[in-house]
Amino acid sequence: MGKNLKLLQLTRIFTQVGAKAFGGQVPVHLWDSLVTRGWLSQRDYLEAVNWSQCIPGCNGTNLSAYLGWQFKGVWGAVLATIALLLPGMGVLLCIATLMTTVSQNQAVQGVLSAVAAATVGLLLGITWKIARSTLGHPIKVFIAAAAFLLIGVLRVPILLAIVVLGIVSWYLSPKFKQWDDEHPA
């Protein structure tokens, strides 16, 4: 499974990625560290990302656990995951203590409201990007809208909504495939 990677190097790589990757971009940065440096082949890395995204859970830690195990077994998985989380945890700790001491400061309030607005914008942007590239068939749009209504507006328990809509979507997937083949992007 790729070249032999020492435990320390593995930890260092994941720490660096944990400090660089903003906004959930862990797979991208990890690609730079692992594939371009030659520790892992492109195909192997993509397989790992595939698994991380198909199985529930946070992308970043799924990836660190999977790759960590592949390189160095139990210790690899544990240390890689911890290393990935540590930089962010440190920053958050600073932010948390800062917030409690200066929470009434006007500048802090201004920052919070601006950043909150920006994060909503980020979410909307990502939604638009994915939607534009994946939602072709009109029924897919309908399913997306249904998911939004059920979970976002009506606050239905998420498992119920996913199961129901998932069954619908699975059932219709041959039709979707047919539509995608007929309408290439």
Place this chain on the structure above:
Amino acid sequence: MNTLLDLFLTFAYLALVSVGGGVTILPEMERQVVSHHWLTHQDFVEIFALSQLAPGPNMLLVFLIGYRIASFPGALAAGLGMFTPTSCLLAGLAHFTKGAHPPKWVEQFHTALIPITVGLLAAAAWTIGQGIINEFYQIIICGVAALAIAKNWAKPALVIVLAVILGVGKAFLPDAAQIFADIPTLTILALLLSIIIALFIFLSKRIRNALLRDAFEPPLKQAMEGGFSPLIIVRDRPPVTRGTIPLLLLLLTGQSLALLWTSRQTISRTWTEATTAIAQSLQAESNGCRVPSITVAKDYSTYLQVCNAMQDVLNVPNGRFFYGGTMGAAALRSENFLKEIQLAHPNFQLRYLDPMSVPPDSSTGIRMLLNGELSFSESQRPLREIEHQQAQEWGFTLKQIPVAKTGAAFYIHPGINLLGLSVEQLKGIYMGKITNWSELGGPDVPIVPVSQDIDATGSTLSLLLRDVPRSQQKLADTLQSVRDTTAAVRKVATTRGAIGFGTQALVAQQRSIRLIGVAKGWSRQYVQPVTSEGQVNKAVLADGSYPLIQQIFVVVRQDGTLDEVAGVAYANLLLSTKGKTLIEQAGYLPISF
């Protein structure tokens, strides 16, 4: 339930349900966190916004949530819950599958979930957006950020940094009009703005070049960004068949169990509420009791019943219960009452607790109720805000159940021949502004106000002085203080020029003092508290013409203990037809629901 364990399980559940990446779980996370009463919606959104400032995986925000709820152990519990189960799962998969890609149906399932993921992302934006966007400039920031991401102008990190700068800037430059009038500031601002824009264009291009190399195929590029889109299927390796079904079954079972566990309280509570409410209501009605529309207790197990006989009242607990409170309800504690209650429910024993060192009044009764010395208390005034707050601090609520109406009667030394006084005159007397009976058309005798309460916090004086601001409620220097109504009557009967007050039901039969009428405002239309036969004048209570009407309340501590049941039972006994008869006989006006 241990908060840490609850945190761990909730976030484990959230991790196991997060199909399609971390951010899609945000609406559900918000729902769980708010319904557990850990954070408010506003707190949650603020924490999410803050977490975007830190590098690393998106779900680092759970550390912040856990920290906010239970400090370091909380952060650890939340983080362990969020990251450990799925990491173990992936590590296990890495071991068993050894590099092969997932079976076809897993990938098909993942592809089928894409539209749902899109909906979930929109739901996440909606959940966070609610309540956080309430200023115009925020909408602009939101729109620009969305465009920047959708059109690939900049990376998320840059957008966040710019938002921080803007936020700081806005806080220090609130008055736009003032700025535009000042040329030097304007120039500096314009310069800053152009530097920022230049950095923006320059840096974002660099970052883009660094991250998205032309060697990438478009599907790969898409796969890398955002991390939510479906993955490349590399088809030249055989799919794995062993081991995934058991793992998946484990996953589903774990999810269902976690879901049931986290909603167990809601499920059991809703079930209990629904079944007890229906059952008890049916039972009460079969007993001939009417259930008025206001329920009383928190857990629906005790509620108001209007029955005919005291025996018909349900949910009367067995045991000895201490009660106390205002002297004004003394007539409700007479032998008559207690005998009837004893007959109907022999195992429901009531003991009046006299607070030895302090005068027995409504406030004392409520205080003793709050600290658990009494099971319930009787009050002649409504509960005050501060008493509600105190209860809340100690983890329960107070409820007052009106059972009777009465009036605050005033009386004077028989030597003064006066028909009545107006409310304003009474206020003047007790605040020391009117000091001689000659000012009121009487003889030249100094007025001696007698009071059971020295600081106007008692039920009668607070009612009398309710229009006066608290800071100005200063009582007369000549005030004579007495312990209770009995002592007050005695004092007024023997002191020339004295005036006192007491509950109508208690003083109506007193012959040693002269009861006077009370008129509204400054008028002279005196309303007498007793009839010409010397009985309590109930008509003026019923039609509201008596200016100083008070209600007798049974005050109950809503904490789910037997005391609560006892208090409500007592109130129900008083509200029964038999109880109403006794209340009337005692000189009060009963209340009908």
